[in-house]
Amino acid sequence: MxxxxxxxxxxxxxxxxxxxxxxxxxxxxxxxxxxxxxxxxxxxxxxxxxxxxxxxxxxxxxxxxxxxxxxxxxxxxxxxxxxxxxxxxxxxxxxxxxPESLLQRLIPETANHIEQSIPQEHHWCNRTVKVYDGTTVLMADSAANQGEYPQHGNQAPGCGFPIARLVVFFLLNHRGQWSQPALPPWSMSEIVISRLLYEDLEVDDVAIADQAYGSYVALALIQQQGADGVLRKHHARHTDFRKGRKNGIGDHQVQWQKPTRCPAHMSAMEFAEIPKTLTVREVSLRLSRRGFRDQFIIVVTTLLDAQRYSAKQLTRLYGWRWQAAEVNLRHLKTTLKMEMLTAKTPEMVRKDIWSHLLGYNLLRSLMEQAAPWAEYDRSRLxxxxxxxxxxxxxxxxxxxxxxxxxxxxxxxxxxxxxDLLPVRPHRLEPRVVKRRPKPFPRMRQPRCVLKANLAA
Incomplete structure (x- = not known):
C-alpha cells in the first residue's frame, strides 16, 4: 500500500x-x-x-x-x-x-502564484484587474441536493434539477484564472454574493463588472478595500454630461449621493460605514462591432485620473471583460463539462466544482508557461x-x-x-439551433409517477 x-x-x-x-x-x-x-x-x-x-x-x-x-x-x-x-x-x-477546505484553499493559492509570475508590464496600466461574474450549475436530482440547492421555483417537484449559483472573480491579466469562488443556492442574488467577495480585493486592485453591479453600494465597498471599480452604469441611473467637472466629451466627474434606504443584504451598521458621497467618473465608451451600429455605453469608475486612465484605455479594458467573463465561463461549463454534475450530495458537488476550478487554473498556468513561445499573445492560446x-x-x-x-x-x-486560435475579428454567428429536438414531450410529473403509469 x-x-x-x-x-x-x-x-x-x-x-x-x-x-x-x-x-x-x-x-x-x-x-x-x-x-x-x-x-x-x-x-x-x-x-x-x-x-x-x-x-x-x-x-x-x-x-x-x-x-x-x-x-x-x-x-x-x-x-x-x-x-x-x-x-x-x-x-x-x-x-x-x-476535506473540502483543502480544495478551497488551493484555488486562491494557485491563482496568486500564477499572477505573481506575470511580468508587470503585461498588466493593464500596471494594475491587477479582477473581473466579477456569475453563472449557474446543475446537479443530480437527489433529495440531499434538493435540500441545499433547490430547483427553480417554476418547475414542478421532481421535474427539475437542483441548481447552484457560482460567483467568482478572476484575473483579467491571465484571461480567466479563477480565484475565490462562492457557491450559494440560485435564489441568492449574484450581486449580493459578489459583495461578499469584495473583502478579498487588495489595495490597488481594479474590479470590473457589468451593469448589474454598477451601484453606489458596490463602488463604496470596493473603495473601502483600497481598490478601484470600473462598472457599467446601472440603466436606472440618469447621466447628464453637461454637469460636473468635465474631462472631455462624454467624460466628467460628479458626486453621487448615498441611497436613503439600507439594502436588504446589509446590516444597519455596515450601511452606516459607507460614506455619504462618492466622487466618481462617468465615461461614455464607444463599442464597435462589424455589421452593427456602434454601441455607446456608460461606465462609472473611481479612476479619476483622465490622463493615466483615458477613455481609450477604459474602452480597451471593458472590451476585454466579455472575453474574460463570458467566454471563460463557457470554457468552464462546456469545455470542461461542468454544466451538469452527477454527484448525489451537496458536499461532493462542491468538491467537484472546486476540482474543476483547480483544473482550469492548472490549464491556465500551462498556457502561461507556453506564452513566451507565442510572444505573449495569450488571447490566441x-x-x-x-x-x-x-x-x-x-x-x-x-x-x-x-x-x-x-x-x-x-x-x-x-x-x-x-496551436493558435485563428484571427476572427468580429465573428458573427446567429443564435439559432439547426438540429431538431426529439419529438418527446417535456417531463411534467416525477419519474417515479411516470414509471408507475407505464407499469399499470
Whole structure:
C-alpha cells in the first residue's frame, strides 16, 4: 500500500503536477495537510493521490470514476506493481474523506502564484484587474441536493434539477484564472454574493463588472478595500454630461449621493460605514462591432485620473471583460463539462466544482508557461487545445525518464504555443439551433409517477 501510494504520488506529480512544480510541490501539499490537521492511514488513496486523481478526472473527457481508477491501475502496472482492484468503491470513499477546505484553499493559492509570475508590464496600466461574474450549475436530482440547492421555483417537484449559483472573480491579466469562488443556492442574488467577495480585493486592485453591479453600494465597498471599480452604469441611473467637472466629451466627474434606504443584504451598521458621497467618473465608451451600429455605453469608475486612465484605455479594458467573463465561463461549463454534475450530495458537488476550478487554473498556468513561445499573445492560446495536448501527454510524462520527460514537456509547451486560435475579428454567428429536438414531450410529473403509469 505504502509503495503504491508513493509511486502514484510521484507519477501524478511528474505529469499532472508539472505545470505546478513551483506552486504545489509535494512538500507544500504535505505542509497544507499538516496545517489542516488532516491525518490518514496507510492506503493507496492518500489525500495527495486523491487530490491529483480528482484533478485528472476534472480534466478528462470521460469524467467517470471508473475511467480514473483504470488510469491508476494502468500506471501502477506500468511501474511493475500489483494494481489495486478496479472497483471504484475505494476511490469514491477517498473522495468523500478528502476535506473540502483543502480544495478551497488551493484555488486562491494557485491563482496568486500564477499572477505573481506575470511580468508587470503585461498588466493593464500596471494594475491587477479582477473581473466579477456569475453563472449557474446543475446537479443530480437527489433529495440531499434538493435540500441545499433547490430547483427553480417554476418547475414542478421532481421535474427539475437542483441548481447552484457560482460567483467568482478572476484575473483579467491571465484571461480567466479563477480565484475565490462562492457557491450559494440560485435564489441568492449574484450581486449580493459578489459583495461578499469584495473583502478579498487588495489595495490597488481594479474590479470590473457589468451593469448589474454598477451601484453606489458596490463602488463604496470596493473603495473601502483600497481598490478601484470600473462598472457599467446601472440603466436606472440618469447621466447628464453637461454637469460636473468635465474631462472631455462624454467624460466628467460628479458626486453621487448615498441611497436613503439600507439594502436588504446589509446590516444597519455596515450601511452606516459607507460614506455619504462618492466622487466618481462617468465615461461614455464607444463599442464597435462589424455589421452593427456602434454601441455607446456608460461606465462609472473611481479612476479619476483622465490622463493615466483615458477613455481609450477604459474602452480597451471593458472590451476585454466579455472575453474574460463570458467566454471563460463557457470554457468552464462546456469545455470542461461542468454544466451538469452527477454527484448525489451537496458536499461532493462542491468538491467537484472546486476540482474543476483547480483544473482550469492548472490549464491556465500551462498556457502561461507556453506564452513566451507565442510572444505573449495569450488571447490566441486555445484552452481546449491545451487540454487536448496535455491529456495526450500525461501517460508518457508519468512513466518516462527525467531526460525524456523534459523533452516531452518542452514539446508540449511548443505545441500549445503554435496551436493558435485563428484571427476572427468580429465573428458573427446567429443564435439559432439547426438540429431538431426529439419529438418527446417535456417531463411534467416525477419519474417515479411516470414509471408507475407505464407499469399499470
Amino acid at each position: 505504502s509503495q503504491s501510494a508513493e509511486i502514484l504520488k510521484h507519477q501524478f506529480s511528474q505529469s499532472l503536477g508539472l505545470p505546478w512544480t513551483d506552486i504545489l510541490p509535494a512538500s507544500r501539499l504535505t505542509d497544507i495537510l499538516a496545517e489542516e490537521s488532516i491525518s490518514y492511514r496507510n492506503r493507496v488513496y492518500t489525500p495527495i493521490v486523491t487530490l491529483w486523481a480528482m484533478l485528472y478526472q476534472a480534466l478528462s473527457a470521460d469524467k467517470s470514476l471508473r475511467n480514473t481508477v483504470k488510469c491508476i491501475t494502468t500506471w501502477l502496472t506500468a511501474a511493475g506493481l500489483q494494481p489495486p482492484s478496479s472497483d471504484t468503491g475505494a476511490y469514491s470513499k477517498a473522495r468523500g474523506r478528502l 486555445s484552452l481546449q487545445g491545451a487540454r487536448q495536448h496535455f491529456n495526450q501527454m500525461l501517460v508518457l510524462l508519468a512513466t518516462a525518464t527525467q531526460a525524456i520527460r523534459q523533452r516531452l514537456y518542452a514539446h508540449l509547451l511548443e505545441n500549445i504555443a503554435t
